Amino acid sequence: xxxxxxxxxxxxxxxxxxxxxxxxxxxxxxxxxxxxxxxxxxxxxxxxxxxxxxxxxxxxxxxxxxxxxxxxxxxxxxxxxxxxxxxxxxxxxxxxxxxxxxxxxxxxxxxxxxxxxxxxxxxxxxxxxxxxxxxxxxxxxxxxxxxxxxxxxxxxxxxxxxxxxxxxxxxxxxxxxxxxxxxxxxxxxxxxxxxxxxxxxxxxxxxxxxxxxxxxxxxxxxxxxxxxxxxxxxxxxxxxxxxxxxxxxxxxxxxxxxxxxxxxxxxxxxxxxxxxxxxxxxxxxxxxxxxxxxxxxxxxxxxxxxxxxxxxxxxxxxxxxxxxxxxxxxxxxxxxxxxxxxxxxxxxxxxxxxxxxxxxxxxxxxxxxxxxxxxxxxxxxxxxxxxxxxxxxxxxxxxxxxxxxxxxxxxxxxxxxxxxxxxxxxxxxxxxxxxxxxxxxxxxxxxxxxxxxxxxxxxxxxxxxxxxxxxxxxxxxxxxxxxxxxxxxxxxxxxxxxxxxxxxxxxxxxxxxxxxxxxxxxxxxxxxxxxxxxxxxxxxxxxxxxxxxxxxxxxxxxxx
Amino acid sequence: xxxxxxxxxxxxxxxxxxxxxxxxxxxxxxxxxxxxxxxxxxxxxxxxxxxxxxxxxxxxxxxxxxxxxxxxxxxxxxxxxxxxxxxxxxxxxxxxxxxxxxxxxxxxxxxxxxxxxxxxxxxxxxxxxxxxxxxxxxxxxxxxxxxxxxxxxxxxxxxxxxxxxxxxxxxxxxxxxxxxxxxxxxxxxxxxxxxxxxxxxxxxxxxxxxxxxxxxxxxxxxxxxxxxxxxxxxxxxxxxxxxxxxxxxxxxxxxxxxxxxxxxxxxxxxxxxxxxxxxxxxxxxxxxxxxxxxxxxxxxxxxxxxxxxxxxxxxxxxxxxxxxxxxxxxxxx
Ligand code: HEM
Numbered sequence: 001x002x003x004x005x006x007x008x009x010x011x012x013x014x015x016x017x018x019x020x021x022x023x024x025x026x027x028x029x030x031x032x033x034x035x036x037x038x039x040x041x042x043x044x045x046x047x048x049x050x051x052x053x054x055x056x057x058x059x060x061x062x063x064x065x066x067x068x069x070x071x072x073x074x075x076x077x078x079x080x081x082x083x084x085x086x087x088x089x090x091x092x093x094x095x096x097x098x099x100x101x102x103x104x105x106x107x108x109x110x111x112x113x114x115x116x117x118x119x120x121x122x123x124x125x126x127x128x129x130x131x132x133x134x135x136x137x138x139x140x141x142x143x144x145x146x147x148x149x150x151x152x153x154x155x156x157x158x159x160x161x162x163x164x165x166x167x168x169x170x171x172x173x174x175x176x177x178x179x180x181x182x183x184x185x186x187x188x189x190x191x192x193x194x195x196x197x198x199x200x201x202x203x204x205x206x207x208x209x210x211x212x213x214x215x216x217x218x219x220x221x222x223x224x225x226x227x228x229x230x231x232x233x234x235x236x237x238x239x240x241x242x243x244x245x246x247x248x249x250x251x252x253x254x255x256x257x258x259x260x261x262x263x264x265x266x267x268x269x270x271x272x273x274x275x276x277x278x279x280x281x282x283x284x285x286x287x288x289x290x291x292x293x294x295x296x297x298x299x300x301x302x303x304x305x306x307x308x309x310x311x312x313x314x315x316x317x318x319x320x321x322x323x324x325x326x327x328x329x330x331x332x333x334x335x336x337x338x339x340x341x342x343x344x345x346x347x348x349x350x351x352x353x354x355x356x357x358x359x360x361x362x363x364x365x366x367x368x369x370x371x372x373x374x375x376x377x378x379x380x381x382x383x384x385x386x387x388x389x390x391x392x393x394x395x396x397x398x399x400x401x402x403x404x405x406x407x408x409x410x411x412x413x414x415x416x417x418x419x420x421x422x423x424x425x426x427x428x429x430x431x432x433x434x435x436x437x438x439x440x441x442x443x444x445x446x447x448x449x450x451x452x453x454x455x456x457x458x459x460x461x462x463x464x465x466x467x468x469x470x471x472x473x474x475x476x477x478x479x480x481x482x483x484x485x486x487x488x489x490x491x492x493x494x495x496x497x498x499x500x501x502x503x504x505x506x507x508x509x510x511x512x513x514x515x516x517x518x519x520x521x522x523x524x525x526x527x528x529x530x531x532x533x534x535x536x537x538x539x540x541x542x543x544x545x546x547x548x549x550x551x552x553x554x555x556x557x558x559x560x
Numbered sequence: 561x562x563x564x565x566x567x568x569x570x571x572x573x574x575x576x577x578x579x580x581x582x583x584x585x586x587x588x589x590x591x592x593x594x595x596x597x598x599x600x601x602x603x604x605x606x607x608x609x610x611x612x613x614x615x616x617x618x619x620x621x622x623x624x625x626x627x628x629x630x631x632x633x634x635x636x637x638x639x640x641x642x643x644x645x646x647x648x649x650x651x652x653x654x655x656x657x658x659x660x661x662x663x664x665x666x667x668x669x670x671x672x673x674x675x676x677x678x679x680x681x682x683x684x685x686x687x688x689x690x691x692x693x694x695x696x697x698x699x700x701x702x703x704x705x706x707x708x709x710x711x712x713x714x715x716x717x718x719x720x721x722x723x724x725x726x727x728x729x730x731x732x733x734x735x736x737x738x739x740x741x742x743x744x745x746x747x748x749x750x751x752x753x754x755x756x757x758x759x760x761x762x763x764x765x766x767x768x769x770x771x772x773x774x775x776x777x778x779x780x781x782x783x784x785x786x787x788x789x790x791x792x793x794x795x796x797x798x799x800x801x802x803x804x805x806x807x808x809x810x811x812x813x814x815x816x817x818x819x820x821x822x823x824x825x826x827x828x829x830x831x832x833x834x835x836x837x838x839x840x841x842x843x844x845x846x847x848x849x850x851x852x853x854x855x856x857x858x859x860x861x862x863x864x865x866x867x868x869x870x871x872x873x874x875x876x877x878x879x880x881x882x883x884x885x886x887x888x889x890x891x892x893x
Contacts, residue, residue: 044853044855045857047850048850051850052843052847052865054843055840058836058839058840058843059840061836062837065885068830068831069831073885096831097831211829220826220827267731272727272728272730273728273729276730276731277734278731278734279734279737280734300734300737300824301737302823303826312824312825312826482825484826484827489828496818499815500811503808503811507804507807537800539797539801
């Protein structure tokens, strides 16, 4: 009983109405029980319940942050709800879409789907090969029915022309001789409707399989690159790397990518959106082992597809270049440190860790204000995202960075538990404040720190009137990239198109049977009846039967 | 006055027209109720001599009058008279639509891009499409009895949008600079428009069903105009036809969104909150279509699914946009 009464495959069976769908079988036995369960599982009602269950089960994943899409949100959730979070964790609430319960629902649904599609496909093939059914004796009983009486001719010629007309209109036809001397043509069309339905459901299975298995053949990785730096496409050079189950990192395409320039255009005309970025353009140079190089561009919404890898521009920010010298003046540390943007005007937060070279390990928490503005409270804020008046402030800590045991630590976090604050906050010492090109002593004569100007030609901080100084380019930018391959996207797209195509055909191709019957009357006239029966939703049936009658009349040369 | 100010002015004028249309449509419903009362009284008077069925098609001196007729269901139906107020309501709706269209187009021209890039603009275009779909459907099927509902819904949505979601014109952030914005969001809005119409029909179907079950006595009927509306079965078919068009557009939205996500974020599907809700809505409507083909689920139960589906659409547009965290942070607020 997989389909309701108005479908082909339900027609032949006795229509047991009422509870239980007629599946009342006492004493099932083992095989009988299995068959009973299978029949229940593949019933339309189970499919419906599983669909509704799937919709409900998908909801919690939008209420609670998910590891897959928002890992930081999960960490924060644990911090904010220390009691609730572990409970939710135990029922896989942070991995809803990979959870046992969510998976069981959709797997059951798909088992049901397969169990439903296979017999229907068989049935459909039979239906396509069988003859249109015998013409019912009383056509006037059908929903769509009309008749005319012809003044001349005979039933045979009328049916011949009806037969030709229906054939021409794409119907499959069959001629029948009635008991009362009538002749009729029985016709059926719209097999494509069921074909579309089967294509749709099969493509859903195909989609699930490709997404489920296919995802294992690719990888997803992230990498932050500062202007001027080069990244080599190897496992070690990524900041993070998530291979699919079947992916071998040895298969990574050998190439290198240099970030030449990261250009941002900011809105300057529209005052409502002043400073909003309106274009990011990343210029890169790709290099192959052969030594060939190629200049390319990566933009948002316009990834770079190179050697089977898809490279996406995801984020950007400033990476101030900082140099630290010991009291003797020799460099102990120098690097461009990516700072994470905190707001639309790119107030950025970064962490600097100097493990070696000084008396004690030094950690610094820095804020970069691309266009610094001192508020009344004395604190800085940034009023524009570009480098108009860049200021870097640093709070310095000394002690144990906690990285000696070799365990990986986030480069964006500083654990100050075992450190003393030397400047800023409640230390009583002013924070270090630097503009590009400037240097300052570290507290207690521990050395010096320099905020390098990476574009020294543009402006000199020594100018008394700093506002006229051009700081453009004085701080390098970084861009963060996602690099992926997924060899199955083509298949996913194919199935998506089949799903849409199948849906369109199955919902809009009408499936109908029509009959045209002609009877010679005693008085020499011919009675012609036209009737139609819809299979499934068919709002145009009545019109179609009327149109058929009209065209048949015209073909017979009826005067109107 | 610049173009955007013209857009705002035009929008408020459109809302005024919709408001008047709403009143006119409501008057029409009141008049229908009055007709039903009249027909019921008349039927009671002639009941002793005539079966109610025979009153069908009665014409007095060439003027069409209210007639009482039997249909397949037991509950009596009353044929509605042609009414001038309905014509006024429709004219006001068309006028409102034209002003609304001007508001939307000028907004787009002023911004130099498609007018659907933040919540205010989604609402502007989405409601325009609701009215457009309604008017186009009216050319083929007489759904004028839905006028109160449609103008009321659009008025409420526009009111909220104009007061709470209004933002000045902003340039498109790089994340939205894509041809897929044009396709994906427009098709989603069109789908929403069909779902809105289907929702209205499903609600009426439920109410009508209750009336039909409730029995024959027109004088006891609370919402008397119901007797002038199509039967529940007919409303159900109309709702189904509208909803499947919405469903196909929604399926396309889902696919187009996945293609865009692949271009923009590097994965076609990531269970982002907005993606989750688009999926939930899709599954609910798939359930609805199944329900229509499942014995025991046709009729009222499937209508409830259509109603839940549309509520999810509205939830997705409002609450999910505003309060849920995710990559689709484009409300502009
Ligand atoms: C992954 C789960 C499923 C989804 C998303 C789904 C979706 C749909 C949709 C959208 C339709 C309407 C379009 C069409 O006719 O092609 C439909 C129709 C249909 N489905 Fe499914 N389906 C699912 C599973 C199933 C299962 C398990 C069965 C069998 C028990 C089934 C049986 C049917 C039947 C018989 C129809 C025809 C109904 C009609 O023509 O009105 N489906 N399905």
